[in-house]
Amino acid sequence: MGPEEDLPTLISQKDHLNVLRYVRAHQLREPNLVVNHGKILLQSKSLGDAERLASLEQICIAACDIGDLDLAESCLDSIVNPTSNNKSLIVTKQSSRYRKLLALCLEAAGNYESAGAVYDILLQDNPSNAYAAKRKYCILAAQPDLAAWNQMAEMCLSVSDFKGAAYCYEELVLGCPLDSNIHTKLGEVYCTAGGVENAKLARKHLAQAVQLDPNNLRAWYGLVAAAEGYLEEVEKISKNKREAEDEGVEVAKELIKFGGEKLVGIYKGTKLAKVVNAVLKESSESL
Incomplete structure (x- = not known):
């Protein structure tokens, strides 16, 4: 394939091998094109072993993309049962190469549970497997x-995708608006994400959490932490913008005081009372 040859030219020349190569090289999503040219290409007896394997993988993925499960399964079977005796090109069912394709086929079939289980295996073998x-x-x-x-939110958090996690928890809040724990988690995510606006959202949801469940200790701690975080974020912005946050600053200070008094009351008479008092005293002195 010469550098001057573009995809339309290759298609018109019925150069099936180079059509697939071009699509791979340019990372194009052309599943119908790949399937149509790939089917013909696989019939060629002159196709080399390495090129056949690469083509089978490419066609399998394209077949999943268009919902041709029979073709995808046929390609998958040919990959682990090659006609060649070249050991360097043998793909076993235990290899990540095979499992990635198997999981895609399962996804295409709507068998998400089994596909997820395969991806779990890939992640166990290599926790940094971004593809899985x-x-x-x-x-x-x-x-x-x-x-x-909920699972998606946890996955987002595992890779520090706070924006994605917040979106997931917002969806959960819509489904369970009276669940104190969900509001708590959402508030914590916004608090961790940082920034004045996120700190405000954190405060909002954590306040909602303690209103729904006054005994939610995690939410009370989170509310105090979110209010403190808001004050810290305000200090980072310009003087003009800071003046616009005057009312919010007063609210945050009141929340720290109110939340602190609530936590002191909860722990009064327990072994942790002194520790809680010391931590909250330090927070109030910094205001």
Whole structure:
């Protein structure tokens, strides 16, 4: 394939091998094109072993993309049962190369549970496998029920995607608006994300959490932490913008005082009372 040859030219020349090569090299998403030219290409007896393997993988992915499960499974079977005796090109069912394709086929068939299990195996073998993590994220996104949103949020947090986690918890809040724990988690995510606006959102949801459940200790601690975080973020912005936050600053100080008094009352008479008092005293002195 010469550098001057573009995809339309290759297609018109019926150069099936180089059509697939071009699509791979330019990372194009042309599943129908790949399937149409790939089917013909695989019939060629002159196709080399390495090129056949690469083409089978490419066609398998494209077939999953267009929902041709029979073709995808046929390619998958040919990959682990090659006609060649070249040991360097043998793909076993235990290899990550095979498992990635298997999971895609399972996804295409709507078998998300099994696909997720395969991605879990890939992540156990290599926790930094970004591909497996991304595909598992996509599986959860395809199942927009409450359990899936929660799992997706946890996955986002595992890779420090606070924006994504906040989105997931917001969806959970819509489904369970009276769940104090969900408001707590959402508030914590916003608090961790940082920034004045996120600090305000953190304060809002943590305040909602303690209103829904006055005994939610995690939410009370979070509320105090969010208010302190807000004050710290305000100090970072310009003087003009800081003046616009005067009312918010007063609210934050009151929340720290109110939350502190609540926590002192909860721990009064317990072994942790002195520790809690010392921590909250330090917070109030910094105001």
